[in-house]
Each structure stands twice: as structure tokens, then as C-alpha cells.
Amino acid sequence: MAQGIIRVxxxxxxxxxxxxxxxxxxxxxxxxxxxxxxxxxGAYLTVQSPSTAMPGWTxxxxxVDINGAYWQASDGVRSLDLDGLSPGGIQQTVATTPxxxxxxxxxxxxxxxxxxVKRMRVTAGGRSQDFSFDSTGHSLASMGWTSMSMxxxxxxxxxxxxxxxxxxxxxxxxxxxxxxxxYSVFGTLVPFGTGCPGTxxxxxxxxxxxxxxxxxxxxxxxxxxxxxxAAAVIGFAVGGLPDPIADLxxxxxxxxxxxxxxxxxxxxxxxxxxxxxxxxxxxxxxPSLVGLPFSVQFVIRDPSAxxxxxxxxxxxxxxxxx
Numbered sequence: 001m002a003q004g005i006i007r008v009x010x011x012x013x014x015x016x017x018x019x020x021x022x023x024x025x026x027x028x029x030x031x032x033x034x035x036x037x038x039x040x041x042g043a044y045l046t047v048q049s050p051s052t053a054m055p056g057w058t059x060x061x062x063x064v065d066i067n068g069a070y071w072q073a074s075d076g077v078r079s080l081d082l083d084g085l086s087p088g089g090i091q092q093t094v095a096t097t098p099x100x101x102x103x104x105x106x107x108x109x110x111x112x113x114x115x116x117v118k119r120m121r122v123t124a125g126g127r128s129q130d131f132s133f134d135s136t137g138h139s140l141a142s143m144g145w146t147s148m149s150m151x152x153x154x155x156x157x158x159x160x161x162x163x164x165x166x167x168x169x170x171x172x173x174x175x176x177x178x179x180x181x182x183y184s185v186f187g188t189l190v191p192f193g194t195g196c197p198g199t200x201x202x203x204x205x206x207x208x209x210x211x212x213x214x215x216x217x218x219x220x221x222x223x224x225x226x227x228x229x230a231a232a233v234i235g236f237a238v239g240g241l242p243d244p245i246a247d248l249x250x251x252x253x254x255x256x257x258x259x260x261x262x263x264x265x266x267x268x269x270x271x272x273x274x275x276x277x278x279x280x281x282x283x284x285x286x287p288s289l290v291g292l293p294f295s296v297q298f299v300i301r302d303p304s305a306x307x308x309x310x311x312x313x314x315x316x317x318x319x320x321x322x
Contacts, residue, residue: 027183028181028182028183029094029095029096029102029182029183029184030056030092030094030161030180030181031055031056031057031092032054032056032057033056033180033181033182034073034074034075034076034078034079034178034179034180035054035057035066035076035078035079035080035178036077036078037054037055037056038053038054038055038066038078039066041066041067041068041078042068042069043067043068043069043070044065044066044067044068044069044070044081045065045066045068046063046064046065046084046085047059047063047064047065047066047084048062048063048084048085048088049061049062049063049088049089054066054090056092057090057091057092058090058091058092059088059089059090060089060090060091060162061088061089061164062083062084062085062086062087062088062089062165063083063084063085063086063088064080064081064082064083064084064088064089064090065080065081065083065084066078066080067079067080067081067176070140071111071112071140071141071143071176072140072141072142072143073178074107074109074143074145074178074179075107075178075179076178078178079109079176079178080176080177081111081173081174081175081176082120082163082164082165082174082175082176083111083165083167083171083172083173083175084172085172086169086170086171086172087164087165087166087167087168087169087171087174088164088165089162089163089164089165090162090163090177091160091161091162091163092160092161093158093159093160093161094158094159094161094182095157095158096125096154096156096157096159097154097157097184097291098154098155098156098157099153099154099155099293100154100184100185100186100291100293100319101151101152101153101184101185101186101293101317101318101319102124102125102151102152102153102154102159102182102184102185103149103150103151103182103183103185103188103190104122104124104149104150104151104152104161104180104181104182105147105148105149105179105180105181105182105183106122106147106148106149106163106177106178106179106180106181107145107146107147107148107177107178107179108120108131108133108145108146108148108175108176108177109133109135109138109143109144109145109146109175109176109178110133110134110135110138110143110175110176111135111173111174111175111176112135112138112139112140112143113173114135114173115134115135115136115137115138116134116135116136117132117133117134117135118132118133118134118135118165118167118174118175118176119131119132119165119166119167119175120132120163120164120165120166120174120175120177121162121163121164121166122150122161122162122163122164123160123161123162123164124150124152124159124160124161124162125152125153125154125155125159126152126155127152127153129150130166131148131175133175133176145176145178145179149190151185151190151192151317153293161180161182163177163180184319185293185317185319186290186291186318186319186320186321187210187211187212187318187319187320187321187322188210188318188319188321189207189210189211189296189316189317189318190316190317190318191205191314191315191316192259192314192315192316192317193244193257193259193314193315194255194257194314195256195311195312195313195314196248196253196254196255196256196257196305196306196311196312197255197305197311198223198224198225198300198302198305198311199225199302199304199305200223200224200225200226200275200302201223202313203221203222203223203224203298203300203311203312203313204221204222204223204313205219205220205221205222205298205313205316206219206220206222207219207220207316208220208278208280209280210321211283211294211318211319211320211321212283212320212321212322213283213284213285213286213287213289213290213320213321213322214282214283214284214285215282215283216280216281216282217280217281217282217283218278218280219278219279219280220276220277220278220279221271221276221277221278221279221298221313222275222276223275224271224272224275224276224277224300225271225275225300225301225302225305225311226271226272226273226274226275227270227271227272228270228300228301228302229267229268229269229270229271229300229301230267230268230271230277230298230299230300230301231265231266231267231298231299232264232265232266232268232279232296232297232298233260233262233264233265233296233297233298233299234260234263234264234265234266234294234295234296235260235261235262235263235264235294235295235296236261236263236292236293236294236295244258244259245257245258245259245260245261246258248308248312251308251310252306252307252308252309253306253308253310253311253312254306256306256310256311256312257312258297258312259295259297259314259315260295260296260297260315261295266279266281271300279298283320287322289320290320290321290322291319291320292319292320293317293318293319294317294318294319294320295315295316295317295318296315296316296318297312297313297314297316298312298313299312300312300313
């Protein structure tokens with residue numbers, strides 16, 4: 001597994017190796033993320049703003065329905081309809097470390113009593129993102145809950161997480177919300193974006209060991225063309241946002257995007273003959289690395305894939321743990 005590291009950016013000296021990671025068991029930073037705590041509700045209960053009837057959460061605009069027996073929850077028994085008597089919104093403020101990357105996860109569906117696209121906006125750390133769910137074809141017993149996520153960088157010692165319905169003012173059947181979780185990304189890596197296809201399919205990576213100082217870590221690449229040059233691109237100018245740095249279509253890589261800034265280039269001389277490659281390193285035993293945010297992406301030579309003869313994986317965003 002001979003590899004060569006090219007240090008490109010000024011922060012590259014902080015790492016003696018590249019970075020890869022996997023999820024670790026963590027504590028949800030949010031209180032009452034599945035809305036199981038709160039008043040007796042029966043089938044459902046409408047809560048109007050301003051209200052703190054749900055521990056940890058504030059209904060700060062409009063109204064919401066806390067659903068119990070009315071429809072199938074994603075986690076536990078209760079979930080929310082963000083449209084009560086009218087479109088509403090909830091928020092919770094949590095302690096965060098400025099500059100730390102976080103992942104907000106939640107399950108979304110829609111009140112199936114009106115088959116239509118349900119929309120809501122999620123805001124955290126100065127970042128907003130809109131999400132939608134089509135309730136057509138779903139029922140109270142089969143809601144079609146779908147996992148969603150958003151990455152953001154905390155900008156202050158506290159961060160307010162908001163979920164707001166974007167349905168018309170007259171709506172009383174809106175987006176459904178459940179199983180809300182907030183985690184620090186340090187010690188983990190969160191995949192994001194899309195990879196672009198090659199002759200063996202879209203190249204993928206899965207992780208084996210988390211990025212912790214003084215510890216080995218590994219990442220497994222798959223769907224690779226045989227015996228080709230590749231490289232891990234590691235960047236530190238991540239900003240906490242999973243947006244592409246560049247569209248690579250103009251280079252002949254249609255449908256490919258750059259997700260990692262070029263601070264460290266870790267060259268892989270050959271992908272081997274099995275379509276799978278194990279990429280591994282050991283992080284230096286340096287406590288100053290703890291909390292260091294990073295992005296990572298793999299670029300692989302594939303002469304028959306497109307005019308550029310290059311393909312790439314999706315990106316990964318994370319941080320070094322202790």
C-alpha cells in the first residue's frame with residue numbers, strides 16, 4: 001500500500017497523514033428529540049405559540065400538532081405536524097463550540113390527509129436549508145418517513161435549531177417531523193454530495209476506523225477501475241458547509257463536483273485488480289489536532305469514463321477526535 005503525501009496548503013503540516021473516518025456512538029445534543037416528553041395528548045394536541053409545553057422546545061410561531069395515536073410515528077409514539085391550526089415553527093437552543101462542525105439529523109414525512117408536497121425550512125448556525133416530502137400515496141399507517149440531514153458550523157457558544165413550515169397560511173396539514181438528533185462531527189466523517197460514474201460504476205468509500213489522534217484509521221474504496229492511479233484530496237478550508245467548491249464539467253468531467261480543497265494530496269499509485277482498495281494511515285499523537293475540521297474526496301483515473309479520463313467520489317466532512 002505504497003502511497004505518497006504531497007503537502008500543498010499551509011495547514012498541511014498539522015497532519016502527517018491523510019484523514020478518513022466513520023461514525024461513532026455519540027450523545028444527542030438535543031433534548032426531547034422525538035417529542036415523547038410533554039403533556040397528555042390523546043390522538044393529537046394542538047399547541048399554539050408561544051408555548052414551551054414540549055420540554056426542550058418552544059413553539060415560536062403559528063401552531064403545531066403533537067400527534068400520538070393519530071398516525072404512525074418514526075421513533076417512539078409521538079411526532080409533530082408542523083401545521084396545527086396554521087403553519088408553525090419550533091426551536092431549541094443548545095450549547096455549542098464556535099467553529100465546530102455539527103450534523104443535524106431528522107425524519108420527515110407529511111400529513112397524508114392532503115396528498116401534496118409538504119415543505120419546511122431548517123435553520124442552524126446561520127445556515128438555512130429547505131426540505132420537502134410528497135405525501136401522495138402515503139397513509140396514517142404508512143407515513144413513508146424519510147431520513148434527512150444538514151451540516152453546519154456553530155458560530156457561537158449557543159446555537160438555535162429551528163424547523164418552520166413553508167406551507168400556505170391556510171394550511172392545517174403540513175410537514176411531519178420526528179427523531180431529531182444533533183451531533184458534533186468531531187471524531188466522525190459525514191458523507192455528502194454525489195460521486196460521478198466511471199466504467200465500474202460510481203466510486204464509493206466506506207469507513208472502518210475514526211480519525212483519532214495517535215490511532216490507526218482506514219477507509220475502503222469500491223467500484224474502482226482496475227490498476228489505475230488515484231489520490232486522496234484532503235482540505236481544511238471546509239467552512240462547515242457541504243456545498244461543492246467547483247463544478248468539474250468544464251474539465252470534461254460531466255456530473256462531477258469538487259468537494260475538498262487541495263491542501264494535502266495523498267497519491268495512490270495503483271487501485272489494484274479487485275475493484276476495491278483499502279486506504280489507511282495513522283494520525284500523529286498530537287493533541288493539537290483534536291477538533292481539526294477537514295474534508296476529503298478521492299479522484300481516480302479512468303480513461304474510458306469521460307473526456308478528462310478522471311472520476312471522483314462524493315465528499316466527506318468531519319473532524320479529528322481524541
